[in-house]
Structure formats: C-alpha cells, structure tokens
Amino acid sequence: MTSATPLAGYSYAYLDAQTKRMIRRAILKAVAVPGYQVPFGSREMPLPYGWGTGGIQLTAALIGRDDTLKVIDQGADDTTNAVSIRAFFQRTAGVKTTTRTEEASLIQTRHRIPETPLQPGQILVYQVPIPEPLRWLEPRESETRRMHAWAEYGPMHVKLYEDIARHGEIAVSYAYPVMVEGRYLMSPSPIPKFDNPKLHRSPALQLFGAGREKRIYAIPPYSDVRSLDFQDHPFRIEPHGHACALCGSTDSFLNEVVMDDTGKRMHVCSDTDYCTTRRDHLEQGEAAE
Amino acid sequence: MSAVLDTPLLSVRKLTHRYGSRVACRDISFDLHPGEVLAIVGESGSGKSTLLNCLSGGLPVERGVAFYRDRKGLAHDLGSLQEQDRRHLARTEWGFVRQNPRDGLRMRVSAGGNIGEPLMMVGARHYGDIRALAGDWLARVEIDPARLDDSPASFSGGMQQRLQIARNLVTAPRLVFMDEPTGGLDVSVQARLLDLLRALVADLGLAVLIVTHDLAVARLLSHRVLVMQGGDVIETGLTDQVLDDPQAPYTQLLVSSILEG
Numbered sequence: 331m332t333s334a335t336p337l338a339g340y341s342y343a344y345l346d347a348q349t350k351r352m353i354r355r356a357i358l359k360a361v362a363v364p365g366y367q368v369p370f371g372s373r374e375m376p377l378p379y380g381w382g383t384g385g386i387q388l389t390a391a392l393i394g395r396d397d398t399l400k401v402i403d404q405g406a407d408d409t410t411n412a413v414s415i416r417a418f419f420q421r422t423a424g425v426k427t428t429t430r431t432e433e434a435s436l437i438q439t440r441h442r443i444p445e446t447p448l449q450p451g452q453i454l455v456y457q458v459p460i461p462e463p464l465r466w467l468e469p470r471e472s473e474t475r476r477m478h479a480w481a482e483y484g485p486m487h488v489k490l491y492e493d494i495a496r497h498g499e500i501a502v503s504y505a506y507p508v509m510v511e512g513r514y515l516m517s518p519s520p521i522p523k524f525d526n527p528k529l530h531r532s533p534a535l536q537l538f539g540a541g542r543e544k545r546i547y548a549i550p551p552y553s554d555v556r557s558l559d560f561q562d563h564p565f566r567i568e569p570h571g572h573a574c575a576l577c578g579s580t581d582s583f584l585n586e587v588v589m590d591d592t593g594k595r596m597h598v599c600s601d602t603d604y605c606t607t608r609r610d611h612l613e614q615g616e617a618a619e
Numbered sequence: 620m621s622a623v624l625d626t627p628l629l630s631v632r633k634l635t636h637r638y639g640s641r642v643a644c645r646d647i648s649f650d651l652h653p654g655e656v657l658a659i660v661g662e663s664g665s666g667k668s669t670l671l672n673c674l675s676g677g678l679p680v681e682r683g684v685a686f687y688r689d690r691k692g693l694a695h696d697l698g699s700l701q702e703q704d705r706r707h708l709a710r711t712e713w714g715f716v717r718q719n720p721r722d723g724l725r726m727r728v729s730a731g732g733n734i735g736e737p738l739m740m741v742g743a744r745h746y747g748d749i750r751a752l753a754g755d756w757l758a759r760v761e762i763d764p765a766r767l768d769d770s771p772a773s774f775s776g777g778m779q780q781r782l783q784i785a786r787n788l789v790t791a792p793r794l795v796f797m798d799e800p801t802g803g804l805d806v807s808v809q810a811r812l813l814d815l816l817r818a819l820v821a822d823l824g825l826a827v828l829i830v831t832h833d834l835a836v837a838r839l840l841s842h843r844v845l846v847m848q849g850g851d852v853i854e855t856g857l858t859d860q861v862l863d864d865p866q867a868p869y870t871q872l873l874v875s876s877i878l879e880g
Contacts, residue, residue, distance in 0.1 A: 467725075479703075480703050491731070492728055
C-alpha cells in the first residue's frame with residue numbers, strides 16, 4: 331500500500347509530542363517490570379472507550395516513519411475497527427500498512443495473537459478492556475495493588491477452584507490469567523486461552539494498553555509466561571475438532587459462523603491473513619500440478 | 620521443653636490507643652502463653668475491640684509494645700512490623716474469627732472455596748488435596764460434607780459461623796483472635812458453637828484471644844480473663860477466680876447482672 335502525507339494541522343500520529351513521551355516512559359517502566367501495570371495519563375481519543383483507546387495510544391507513541399502497521403480485530407484485518415484504526419494511522423502518520431503478519435513491524439490487535447509465529451523485532455500491541463485480573467475477587471484498587479506488591483495471588487486460584495468444583499474443569503476460556511516471569515499475575519487481555527501458549531517466550535515485544543483504566547503493561551521478548559492451573563488440573567486447550575472450511579487448517583483458532591436460519595454452520599479461521607496465505611499456497615500448488 | 624512453653628506467645632506492655640484525644644485503651648499489659656485462652660470482657664465501648672484490632676493488625680500499635688513469638692521462636696515487634704510481614708503472620712500463624720460471618724467469608728464463593736482459600740494463600744496448588752481437606756474440615760465443624768459446593772449464603776447463621784471457624788483453622792494457626800464469635804446467634808446455637816469451639820481449641824492446643832461481653836462465653840472457654848472498663852484493665856486473673864470472687868466493684872456488677880435461669 332502507498333504511504334500518504336500526514337494529515338495537515340495534526341501532530342504526527344495524532345498525539346502531541348509531550349503525551350507520546352509520557353506514554354513511552356510508561357512503556358519503558360512496563361518493560362522493565364514485566365507484567366506490572368504502570369498507570370499513565372490516558373488521553374481522549376477520537377474513538378469510544380472499548381474500541382481500542384489504550385492500544386491506539388501505544389501505537390501512536392511507538393510508530394515511526396519506517397514502520398509497517400498491521401491492525402487486527404478478532405484476528406481479522408477487514409473488520410470495522412481494524413480498517414478504521416489502520417486508516418487513522420495511514421492519514422495521521424503516513425506509514426505503510428499491511429495485512430501480512432510477517433511484513434508488519436507493529437501489530438495492533440484486539441482479542442487475538444496472529445497464527446503466524448512472530449519474529450524478533452516485531453511489536454504486538456493489545457487493546458485491553460480490564461487490565462486487573464484480580465478485580466473478580468477484589469473490587470478495591472488499593473487492595474489489588476497491595477496483592478500485586480506482595481504477590482498474594484492465592485485468591486486467584488479460588489476462582490479456578492470454583493470453576494472446577496462447579497464445572498469439573500477450569501471454565502475460563504478467554505482472558506485466562508498468567509504469571510509473568512514468576513512474579514506478576516497478569517490478564518493477557520481477552521485473547522482466547524487457545525492463544526496463551528503463544529505468549530510464552532515470544533520473540534516479539536508484547537505491550538498492553540488499557541485506555542479507560544489508564545494502565546500499560548508489557549511482556550518483554552522471551553519472557554516466561556505461565557498460565558495458572560492446579561497440579562492435578564493442568565492448563566490445557568480443548569481440541570475444537572473442526573477444520574477451516576476455506577483453508578482446511580485444523581490447528582488454527584476457528585470462528586463458528588451461522589450460515590442460514592436452519593442452523594447451518596461453518597467454521598473458518600479467525601486469522602484472515604493466515605487463512606488467505608494458506609489458500610494462496612494451496613492454489614499455487616494446484617496450478618503447478 | 621518447659622522453657623519453650625513458658626515463653627509467652629504474645630507479650631503486651633503498656634499498650635495505649637487513642638482516637639484523637641479520646642483514649643480507647645490505656646496501658647494494657649498481659650502475656651498470652653501457647654495453648655492458653657484469654658477472654659477480654661467488658662461492656663460496649665470499654666476498648667476491648669480496639670485492643671484486639673491493635674494486636675491483630677487492624678489498627679497500628681502506636682504506644683507501648685506488643686511482641687509475637689512465631690513457630691521458629693522469632694519475636695516480632697507488632698508496632699514496627701512491615702505490613703508484608705504482618706500479613707504473612709496473619710496467613711501462617713493467626714486466625715481471625717469475626718462476629719459477623721459475612722465479614723470473614725467470601726459470600727460468592729462456595730463453602731469449599733472458602734476453606735480452601737487460606738490453603739491456596741500459603742501455596743497449595745493441588746485441587747484434590749485442597750478439596751479433601753476442605754471436606755474434612757466441614758465435617759469437623761459439624762456441617763454435612765455434601766454441602767461442600769453450596770454457597771455460604773444458603774447456610775444458617777450458626778453454620779456460617781462454623782464455616783468461618785473452619786476457614787480460620789484449616790492452616791493450623793497458633794493464635795486465633797475472636798471478636799464476639801457467638802454474638803448474633805440464638806442461645807441454643809450459641810451453646811453448640813461454644814461446645815465445638817471448646818473441643819477444637821483443646822484438640823489443637825490453640826492460643827485464643829477472645830473478646831466478649833458475655834461472661835458465660837468467658838466462663839466456658841477461657842482460662843484467664845481480663846476485665847476492661849473505660850479503656851482500663853480493672854481486674855485480671857483465672858476465670859473461675861475472677862467470676863466467682865470478683866474484687867473490683869465493676870466486675871461484681873457484671874457478675875451479678877447475669878440472669879440466673
């Protein structure tokens with residue numbers, strides 16, 4: 331895609347230089363203390379809370395003229411949120427954009443980690459609605475901060491205990507809590523637990539931004555990220571038992587799409603780039619034969 | 620061995636706590652030995668709950684000193700203890716039974732989860748073991764283990780209080796603070812709870828600091844009593860001695876005001 335001139339009358343990448351510096355300081359602190367939620371002065375952005383105000387501020391503070399940006403929403407490059415945020419940075423920063431995971435230097439995501447393994451040097455920015463994994467048990471911010479400070483994470487296991495007692499298994503299917511570098515309990519934003527293993531020792535820098543809650547946290551490259559579990563109920567991903575109807579993949583995360591009002595269903599990859607790339611390869615293979 | 624037993628678990632010297640210019644408790648001194656049950660009795664506003672809160676960490680120790688000796692024999696100054704260390708003591712060495720079980724339980728978590736939480740707080744990570752122990756404790760406090768997965772909200776007041784006791788004892792604490800544990804219960808339920816407490820305390824060799832305005836509770840449970848009035852300790856001694864032969868006029872009044880059946 332072509333790179334346009336940044337929008338006249340606006341700062342580069344929308345935010346003013348002071349704000350971006352403030353956010354970068356928060357990012358540095360977050361990277362220095364993996365999993366720790368760093369408070370920052372979240373700004374009003376030209377999109378509503380819940381649409382990615384935290385992620386977009388991180389991206390604005392990080393994006394350089396040489397960056398190539400990819401934006402995904404639930405794994406897809408072509409949904410309203412992804413298209414709008416991509417267009418936003420195209421206009422305000424004039425950067426190159428892409429839908430190819432391996433071409434992107436900066437990826438902003440909502441609810442998914444790309445299926446294509448990330449590379450060293452890439453940055454993955456998550457949009458986070460609720461950064462505090464302990465909020466379920468403890469409504470007071472003052473108290474959850476103490477619990478983090480002293481690593482008192484027993485109550486989090488109470489939630490998992492309750493799940494097993496009630497459902498026979500840990501029923502958390504998204505935003506599955508993790509321990510980062512054996513120290514901080516962290517919510518990996520509402521990614522499906524299917525993606526949790528991709529957090530562990532990822533070569534990419536992973537940054538999390540919560541705009542409404544005004545928190546930034548990070549997983550530096552190659553950090554240990556363990557999903558919480560019990561010794562006799564270890565973390566595991568249930569196989570979905572379907573293949574993508576378009577590309578035939580059985581090991582990617584699938585969306586179930588209702589096709590008509592008689593209940594016909596179709597399973598397709600949630601990662602559109604992964605699915606398209608696979609289909610291209612299949613077609614090339616057929617054409618070669 | 621006797622030397623160890625003679626070392627007090629908790630030593631309090633000249634403890635004073637003020638709310639602004641009002642003195643809530645003044646120059647309190649006592650020792651609590653391992654396995655001993657000490658009752659603090661007195662009317663409302665006599666400073667007994669303030670004293671309990673100062674010692675259990677709910678309020679800071681501002682004047683006077685209080686030392687707690689842990690399992691390893693290490694003495695901790697409760698006045699200068701870091702919050703982190705105090706919470707560690709509270710998790711591993713202490714229990715706190717509150718008057719209202721709703722303050723001491725998580726009402727949205729099942730009975731099993733409530734008993735299991737202190738275990739998970741100290742690092743238990745085996746679901747089966749936690750659950751088995753929670754079931755054992757439910758039986759020990761005379762609740763049907765079949766109710767392990769029920770919410771405490773569906774329990775009666777007496778059962779909730781027994782559940783709170785199980786939650787506090789599951790980590791095998793050495794010292795349990797109790798604030799009017801039989802407060803909101805009717806008389807027959809009170810009697811049953813007291814029986815249970817007495818048996819558990821004797822079985823486990825617990826040291827207990829119990830605050831109550833009910834002399835019958837003190838007589839049934841405690842070895843020694845501390846009578847408080849207006850922030851001062853006005854009389855102290857063996858329970859039977861103090862209750863049968865009270866010396867201070869206020870204690871005489873308290874004892875004579877018990878309704879005889």
